Structure formats: C-alpha cells, structure tokens
Amino acid sequence: MRYIGVDIGGANTKVASSDGEITELLYIPLWKDTILPSALKELADRLQPDGLAVVMTGELADCFVDKEEGINFIMDAVNNAFDCEVRYVNNTGNFQKSTQNNRELAAANWAASARLIGEEVGDCIFVDVGSTTSDVIPIKNGKHVAGHTDFSRLLRDELFYAGTLRTNLAALLETVNLDAGTCRVSSELFANTADAYMMLGDIDKELYTCETSDGAGKDRIDCMRRLARVVCADLTEISEEDIYRLAKNVKERQIELLCNSVSAVAEANELDMIVSAGLGEFMIEKAAKRLGYDCFSTADKWSKNISKVFPAYAAARSMDKEKNE
Template identity: 70%
Template structure:
C-alpha cells in the first residue's frame, strides 16, 4: 500500500511517502494565481497513492478572507485531486472527523512532526527551521504541550517567524557592521535569507526554491548584488568582504534569535534536549552547541531529504501506524 503525506504551506507543498522513498518539494505560492489544484492533480496522477495524509499551514495566505476559507480551499483541492481516501491531521496531532472544528486543521504541520518525534524519541524540544518559519515545540510524556494556533505559539515563543529562504533581512537586522562603521539597513525587500545562506555556502542553488527579491538569478554575483542593496549600495560602492560580512551577520542574528526563543521554551518546560529538522538544521545544531544542549538530528536519524519535508513524512507515518494498529490513533 502506497501512503503519502502532503504538507501544504503558503509557499511550498511537500510530499513524502511513509517508506521515505518518495520525497518531493514543489514551490506553489498560494497568494498568487495558485496552481495548487492542478499541481495536486499532477501529483495524484504520477504517484497513484492508496491513501493520503494531509497537514497544512497555507490557510493563512492573504488571498483568503480568513483561515476557514483557506482550509476549505485546500481541502477541496486535495479531495478533488485524489480518488483515494484522504485524511487530515489537526493541531492536536489527531485525524480530523466531522465532530471536530475545521479550524483545528489550521497550521497543524508541526503537530504531525511532534507526534512522531514524541513516540520515537520522547521528551525534547522539537525545532524545525524551514523556508519561512521556525517551530520550537516542547514535547513531554510523548505529547506536545504547545499552543494550538500560530497566534498562541507566537505569544509563547514556540513560533519564530523567520526561515532559511524567504525572510526579509530587515526583519532580522536594523544595522550591520561594514568597513565604514555601523550602517542602518533599508526596510525594502531587497534580499532574503536565502541570499545570505547561498553566499555562505549553507544552501545550494537547488535548495533556493523561492523567488528572488529582484526576479534575477541565483548566481554568486546576483546574490551579492541583492545583499549590497540592503545597505542601499551596488557592487561599485561596497567590497566583497563587506557583503560576506553582511551575510555572516544575518546568520549570527538568526542563530542568536533561535537561542533566545529555545531558552524561553526550555526554561518554561524543564527541557534541555533538542531534536532538529528542516532546511535550517545547520542553524539549530549551532544553537544547541552554544546552549550546551544535546541535539538529535532528524537528518542523521531519518535522512537529509526527509528532514527537509519532515511534517509530510510524519503525516504519512502516522497514517501508516494507524492502519497497522487500528484504534490507537
């Protein structure tokens, strides 16, 4: 039986099979004239799954009037694309049924991840740095003890709205150190975190899946040009060393912010072990090292590609386990 998990975000839709042999990432920005229905139909035709397990975060996209409209659009797109049984995981990590509120499906991808982590690893802080956001989720007695909405998790420092690719550098920094001194930065979307991490060698061009800020390419020169604009300069006004230093300061600030938010969650819940996942595992490992916390890498345990799409993989595994052990959902 082929079981696949699908994680439908605002920017990326991720696919994974329960056996880990199928791993796909599709850039499908929902806030534009989205191709989600057509893309899901193509995925269904190609993969021909027997069952599908779905988690989502894309309902927050500002093309929808509210989250409920977003949830309904995503569910309709999935249900019309697949002719097999489809199931949805809510923010408690359980499968949705008609007695539940649809709104419980909002922003629930992390709940699938933590259910699998809780059952296979145990108490820890699950940290997943993806393309757009960072989840910092406490797990105790095998279950997450986090807020059930993005709003509540932001209040509790369990969600840090910065990621490895799509974050505007103005969110992370207000000044940078350059050869001429401390320099204010512009608040325009001239560059994103993907530019910094591509230049530093932490990601490859293939992993730079989102659009660039200026619509140009993803070469080293393109990346440096965008980073120069962050301080309102071009490549004739600022040195390559300064541009590399700007990228390094982006990385340092994001790791520091991760340390700060993890510390809040750790102190509140009495936890000092991290499980790291996502495209930004390199940042999580460094944060754990600085804090003196044990760090278990999803990439090392399940594979590097699975780590990048872990909520989709977790959704598939949860459904597989439910089928093999019915009644234990």
C-alpha cells in the same frame, strides 16, 4: 500499500511517502493565481497513493478572507485531486474525526511532526527551521504541550517568523557591521535569507526554491547584488568581504533569535534536549551548542531529504501506522 503525506504551506508544498523513498519540495505560492489544484492532480496521477495524509499552513495566505476560507480551498483542492482515502491532521497531531471544526486543521503541520518525535524520540524540544518560519515545540511524556494555534505559539515563544529562504533581511537586521563601520539597513525587500545562506554556502541553488526579491537569477553574483542593496549600495561601492560580513550578520542574528526562543521554551517546560529538522538544521545545531544542549538530528536518523519535508513524512508515517495496527 503506498501512503503519502502532503504538507501544504503558503509558499511551499512538501511531499513524502511513509517509507521515505519519495521526498519532494515544490514552490507553489498560494497568494498568487495558484497552481495548487492542478499541481495536486499531477501528484495524484503520478504517485497514485493508496492513502493520503494532509497537513497545512497555507490557510493563512492573505488571498483568503480568513482561515476558514483558506482551509476550505485547500481541502477542496485535495479532495478533488485524489481518489484514495484522505485524512487530515489537526493541531493535536491526530487525524480529524469529524468535519465540524475544521479550524483545528489550521497550521497543524508541526503537530504531525511532534507526534512522530514524541513516539520515537521522547521528551525534547522539537525545532524545525523551514523556508519561512521556525517551530520550537516542547514535547513531554510523548505528546506536544505547545499552543494549538500560531497566535498562541507566537505568544509562548514556540514560533517565530524567520526561515532559511523567504525572510526579508530588513525584518532581522537594524544595522550591520561593515569595514567602514556600523551601517543601518534599508527597509525595502531587497534581499532575503536565501541570498545570505547562498553567499555563506549553507544552501545551494537547488534548495533556493523561492522567488528572488528582484526576479533575477540565483547565482552567487546575483545574490551579492541583492545583498549590497540592503545597505543601499551596488557592487562598485561595497567589497565582497563586506557582503560576506553582511551575510554573517544575518546568520548570527537568526541564531540569536533561535537561542532566545529555545531557551524560553526550555525553561518553561524543563527540557534540555533538542531535536532538529528542516532546511535550517545548520542553524539549530549552532544554537544548541551555544546553549549547551544535546542536539539529535532528524537528518542523521532518517535522512537529509526527509528532514527537509519532515511534517509530510510524519503525517504519512502516522497514516501507515494506523492502517497497519
């Protein structure tokens, strides 16, 4: 029996099988004239699962009037594409038993991950740095004790909006330290975090799945050109060393933000071990080291490919377990 998990985000849709043999990361922006319905139909025809477990965060996309409209759109796209049994994970990490309160399905991908980590690892802070956001989830006695909505988690330092690919550098930096001195940055969307991490070698072109800010390519020189614009310069005005410094400033600031959130959650919940996942595991490991916490890597336990799509994998595993109990 093949059980597939699908994590439908506003920008990326992640796919994984319960045995970990299938892992896919698809860039499907919902706020545009989205191809989600046809992309899901293609997945259904190609993978032909016996059961599908679904988690979502895409309901927050601003093409929807509210979360309820977004949830209904995603559920319709899924239900119309797949002929197999479909189950949805809610914000407790469990499968929804009824359709009376579908708002509990909103932004529940982290809860699926927390359920699996709670069962297989135990008490910890589960940290998943994806393309757009960072989840910092306290797990105690095998269950998450986080807020149930993005709003509540933002209030509790369990979520902050910075990721490995799509974050506008102007949202992270006010100034950067360059050879000529401290320089303010422009507030335009000239470059994103993917450009910085490509420059630093933390990701490669294959992982740069989102669109570029200028619609140009993803080679090193393209990334450098975009990074230079962050300080209103071009490649005739700023050296490669300064562009590298700018990228290092980005990484340093993001690790600092991660440390702030992790330490706040650790203190509030009396936890001191981190479990890392996502495209940004390299940042989580740095943050854990600075804070003096042990860090357990999902990439080391399961695989790098599974780590990058962990909520989808966790949802598929939950369905597999329940069907085989």
